[in-house]
Amino acid sequence: MSDVSRPSPAGVRTAAVIPAAGRGVRLGPGAPKALRALNGTPMLIHAVRALAASRAVSLVVVVAPPDETAEVKSLLDAHALPERTDFLVVPGGESRQESVKRGLDVLPPGYDIVLVHDAARPLVPVDTVDAVIDAVRAGAPAVVPALPLADTVKEVEPARTPGEPEPVLATPERARLRAVQTPQGFDRETLVRAHETVTDNVTDDASMVEQLGLTVVVVPGHEEAFKVTRPLDLVLAEAVLARRRLNDGF
Numbered sequence: 001m002s003d004v005s006r007p008s009p010a011g012v013r014t015a016a017v018i019p020a021a022g023r024g025v026r027l028g029p030g031a032p033k034a035l036r037a038l039n040g041t042p043m044l045i046h047a048v049r050a051l052a053a054s055r056a057v058s059l060v061v062v063v064a065p066p067d068e069t070a071e072v073k074s075l076l077d078a079h080a081l082p083e084r085t086d087f088l089v090v091p092g093g094e095s096r097q098e099s100v101k102r103g104l105d106v107l108p109p110g111y112d113i114v115l116v117h118d119a120a121r122p123l124v125p126v127d128t129v130d131a132v133i134d135a136v137r138a139g140a141p142a143v144v145p146a147l148p149l150a151d152t153v154k155e156v157e158p159a160r161t162p163g164e165p166e167p168v169l170a171t172p173e174r175a176r177l178r179a180v181q182t183p184q185g186f187d188r189e190t191l192v193r194a195h196e197t198v199t200d201n202v203t204d205d206a207s208m209v210e211q212l213g214l215t216v217v218v219v220p221g222h223e224e225a226f227k228v229t230r231p232l233d234l235v236l237a238e239a240v241l242a243r244r245r246l247n248d249g250f
């Protein structure tokens with residue numbers, strides 16, 4: 001049994017920041033990605049429910065597309081969400097990193113552990129969320145869920161002209177590689193310092209903590225925590241939801 005299903009250690013509270021302000025260019029034209037429906041419910045609501053399913057999470061900060069903050073607030077009001085969880089909505093920025101920073105900026109005092117979770121990973125199981133929180137509670141300053149890779153990975157010299165063949169530079173040893181997911185979990189002070197210190201644009205929050213010289217640890221991720229990025233991912237997400245409904249017997 002995860003430690004997280006037990007009451008929080010006295011005074012230790014966990015908040016989740018959900019960056020949801022991206023357009024979803026790779027998914028194709030349409031509404032901002034987080035507002036697109038999966039089986040009739042916006043992807044963002046699935047992601048919020050997934051994080052709020054953890055009994056340890058008592059605050060969820062949604063970082064919304066700047067023109068859609070009112071709509072996001074209405075969606076949160078319209079969908080059944082746990083009463084023990086508080087919600088805040090703030091407008092996002094130009095990059096994922098800036099959006100996460102905006103979420104961190106509005107966190108009230110008293111939250112010592114912060115999770116950062118992509119709205120684009122709507123189906124993460126609660127056990128994965130709890131495993132990340134457990135590892136932060138155990139003392140890691142930064143924790144990422146990750147999976148081994150199925151494909152061999154090549155480092156290439158990127159083509160200068162699109163479509164040109166790309167020369168391979170190296171083949172990293174696959175057994176040492178992991179595909180990193182979210183939620184990523186942090187000691188709050190560490191994550192805030194990373195966002196204040198690191199100025200290059202990076203693709204995840206944990207790599208900012210690596211740049212501080214601190215150790216980031218990996219816990220097992222989950223296949224269902226995949227990121228909805230391209231159109232085929234929508235088909236997969238709806239298939240996962242259909243399988244869950246069958247397994248739940250309704």
Ligand SMILES: Nc1ccn([C@@H]2O[C@H](COP(=O)(O)OP(=O)(O)OP(=O)(O)O)[C@@H](O)[C@H]2O)c(=O)n1
Nearest residue numbers: 019020021022023024025026094095099119120
């Ligand atoms: N300016 C941005 C860009 C991204 N995100 C969020 O960061 C997460 C991961 O980003 P990604 O999957 O790349 O989403 P998009 O940026 O929307 O996708 P694309 O690159 O295809 O436009 C998503 O939940 C997305 O909403 C954000 O909050 N603010």
Ligand SMILES: C[C@](O)(CO)[C@H](O)COP(=O)(O)O
Nearest residue numbers: 096118180181182203204227
């Ligand atoms: C944070 C992340 O989901 C970890 O895999 C990923 O780096 C986000 O990348 P994106 O290109 O912004 O989707």
